Amino acid sequence: MTATPQTVRARIFYTPGEALADGELRLAKVRDDLVRVRLRASGVCGSDLHVADGDWTVQGPLVLGHEGSGIVEDVGPGVRDVRPGDRVVLSWFAPCRRCRNCAGGRVWLCQNTRSLENTLPDGTTSFVSSAGTPVPAFLGLGTFSEATVVPESAAVKIPDEVPFSVAALIGCAVTTGVGAVVNTAQVRPGDSAVVVGCGGVGQAILLGLGLVGADPIVAVDLSDERLALARELGAAHALRGDDSGSGDHVRSITGWGADHAFEAIGRAATIEMLPSLVRRGGQAVIVGMPAEGVAVPLDPFDLADGGKRILGCNYGSSVPSVDFPRLARLYASGRLPLDRLVGRTTTLDAVDGALDDLRRVAGLRTIIRYEDGP
Ligand SMILES: [Zn+2]
Ligand SMILES: [Zn+2]
Known part of the structure; x- marks a missing residue:
């Protein structure tokens, strides 16, 4: 002391x-x-x-x-x-x-x-x-x-x-992003996924999707630099979010929509579009933290009729004492x-x-x- x-x-x-x-x-x-x-x-x-x-x-x-x-x-x-x-x-x-x-x-x-x-x-x-x-x-x-x-x-x-x-x-970013994939969404090998927002947390989501073998992986962002990086991190498709056809493009790449859609920005407009990117029975995972007071209109018929789920994700639903050493080991072994x-x-x-x-x-x-x- x-x-x-x-x-x-x-x-x-x-x-x-x-x-x-x-x-x-x-x-x-x-x-x-x-x-x-x-x-x-x-x-x-x-x-x-x-x-x-x-x-x-x-x-x-x-x-x-x-x-x-x-x-x-x-x-x-x-x-x-x-x-x-x-x-x-x-x-x-x-x-x-x-x-x-x-x-x-x-x-x-x-x-x-x-x-x-x-x-x-x-x-x-x-x-x-x-x-x-x-x-x-x-x-x-x-x-x-x-x-x-x-x-x-x-x-x-x-x-x-x-x-x-x-x-x-x-x-923060890695536990949140990888945890969103592994713990919150529990993505399985071969599940399709779209990541909206490829900043620090979105990049970690991409690595998490690669770790569990998601396929195909689609990245959406406004920065060409980040989209190029998203490809390097395992995204097979990288789309500009300001392209009006990006939603249709995601749905055509993944068949009927993705099994999992992750929002990693915290913006109302991108959170609102998230359920439209998932297939019937798929899930939309809100990972990005919005500013206080942000409200988002949702289409309850689409959610109910399509059996879609919206999941909130805080800190990757992680247990730090368990997940930090696990992520560190996956890094040290070259898997992550x-x-x-x-x-x-x-x-x-x-x-x-x-x-x-x-x-x-x-x-x-x-x-x-x-x-x-x-
Ligand atoms: Zn943070
Ligand atoms: Zn407690």
Whole structure:
């Protein structure tokens, strides 16, 4: 246990639409079942952008970032599963492990988690300003900082051979995307699938579909760069979403419509079209996170008559303590080429530029690196 308070540099959200502020913050003391993690890599995800752009109502100050990996530096006396020196992926959903959903194995639906309130399980915060003001961490992580303090249930050990950039992506995009295929939709070999939106999560969905042997796989996006990438990631067909015939094209490629359609953007217009892309008896899976208050008209006759299902998917219906190591092993064995999803690397100082990368809606995930190395 360390007696002196730890001070870290972080990028802090105050006001929607403004650049993140640079700040020096004190870390919470490592106590009980808390773990201090020195960040090595953090992805920059659409959910960070939703906060930065004011799509979601969040009060500042807040340390953004929720897709991170690093090294355990110190642990509280109640910690059992990790120890200093372990390489970990952070989970932005720290389950209580006790509620009905947790006990039933559906930890992604935990009813008691405080992660969504951006605090630690006891309601305190991971960071404190030099003036003593509590500074919450986005989804209980705040990975746009040199280090953070999280509950043990949010720090999952993975094998050392997984590079930190890949490990960071397992913390959100990969678990969400591959989990949407494997856990939420339970796609079977030979099932047809269409992926609408080929950003970080959509790219992970494509890899998940390749892993389970979906066929054919159709990708839809507005960026030619991302459509070319989608082909490299296993899509047999890559269609421009702004082509008015794209829906008919999906239906003709897949016969009567796809067995599974995934929406990985969170846009009303694409969510609305999703059921029309699936065959009778098929399922539409909503993976992208919309802005607050977005409503979508649906055709209930088509859903009822066609026996179609709409599935919501949060965090890939995944159990981090089980699924993070599983995804890491699939990467290490060469079955899941997650390094294909790693885009340019940048530094904490330049995180606003990484948010701009997301606004461009093209290319791969930008990764913040805290130190050089794998
Ligand atoms: Zn995310
Ligand atoms: Zn729970």
